[in-house]
Amino acid sequence: MPKSTGIRVGLAGYKFSSSRPFIRLARNIGPHQIVYNGELEGIALAFEDATRLGPNRDIRIYADNQAAIYRLARPSDNPG
Numbered sequence: 001m002p003k004s005t006g007i008r009v010g011l012a013g014y015k016f017s018s019s020r021p022f023i024r025l026a027r028n029i030g031p032h033q034i035v036y037n038g039e040l041e042g043i044a045l046a047f048e049d050a051t052r053l054g055p056n057r058d059i060r061i062y063a064d065n066q067a068a069i070y071r072l073a074r075p076s077d078n079p080g
Helices: 035-051 066-073
Strands: 008-014 021-028
Touching (some): 021 035, 035 066
Antiparallel strands (some): 008 021
């Protein structure tokens, strides 16, 4: 799939004491997706990557989509 087609998701991980990311990830989730799905995918990728760091870590995940954050805080089987 061409880079210019679809919704791209990006992730960067930083240590608190550094301005350089220790991980960078970008993924295209497809041409038939909406931005909301990309936001949820990015948050899910951040949680997946955070689990690889091991227990007892101070991890902060930042997202700028209030609808996605609201949805993650209130899981449901219903769409939307």
